[in-house]
Amino acid sequence: MAAPKNRSARLNRIASELNKKYDLDWQRSEHIDAEYDDARHQWSYGWTDGPTVEQVRRAARKMDREVTEDLVYRRELSQKTVALGAIRLAMAPTARRDARDRPSVTPSDVEELWRTVSKPRPRDAREEAMAAAIVSEANGDRGRNWASGYDLCRLVQEKGLAVFLRRAGVELTPIERLTDRYASSPASLAWSHQLVPMTALEAFSAVQADTNAKPQAVADALTLLPDLHAALDKAAADLQARLQDKTSAA
Incomplete structure (x- = not known):
């Protein structure tokens, strides 16, 4: 099947409309970008946090079904959102346990937690401060956004949440x-x-x-x-x- 005409321009136009539709923040890297992989000869949309993959897929196909037919959709999670997910999973009463009876938290668990959640956000200032404290320690002196999802989840699993609650500087009850x-x-x-x-x-x-x-x-x-x-x-x-x-x- 022949490639759609003017695919690059059409995909970029759709991405621009999607960014407006979902009010995506460029400074938070939420905006959707059209990218072409030369090795795989494949177009994709990539963004951070923001709407779910299914939301973007449905909206994009509605705007132009032909040009989005084999499009790949990739939503990445920011460090803050991964840390936030790790907090939620660790606090869940039904959390899985590791060999030392600590809540087991993995990047794939976090991905699944947020899979159907659009624009994941902290519930309150306390949760936001805890997530920031986890991200800060995970990065240490290695520079901003160095830590992986595994690093963030490992910190929560090994150190627990109380230490980060104290470091967050929020008042305890x-x-x-x-x-x-x-x-x-x-x-x-x-x-x-x-x-x-x-x-x-x-x-x-x-x-x-x-x-x-x-x-x-x-x-x-x-x-x-x-x-x-x-x-x-x-x-x-x-x-x-x-x-x-x-x-x-x-």
Whole structure:
């Protein structure tokens, strides 16, 4: 089959329209570029983050089906987006585990996480700061954007998330500060790798048992009283219901 006429110009025109359609940021390298591979004799669209492959494919084919027939679509993920994905995967309750019972995070897992997500973004300033801290350490003194997806995921898997939460400079909640100070295994592993805090009762009891607890720890423990009262009230109600069931069955 003969190659479409003026393919380069037509593909570049479509790319320009797609960049406008999805409001892609040139400074973030989100913009879509048409590229030709001389060795493979193949045209492709490539971009970073931004819309999904399926979104771009559908929109491009709708604009010009002939010229996009054998087009290859490649969406790369920025370091920040890979780090963000690693954070989400590590914190997931259903995260896979490695031989040392740490959440297992791989670049392919991150790719799959974002596959159907358009323009991946942090949920809040805390998540954004954590991702930036991971990217910064992964690159070290080797220059900007040196680290690979593997480097980023390995850092999260080996060091956990708590260390990057602290480096991000965001303020911890009272229960998080107490967990960071008092958690012991296995609660320590859950906190350091997945940011799972201790229960209010565990944290309160830890401060109560520490006769040398600092004023900040005592103040943090006292903020947990409403949660403790609510938990005890629920536990008491559950026990009362169990007692009534057993009494009725007798």
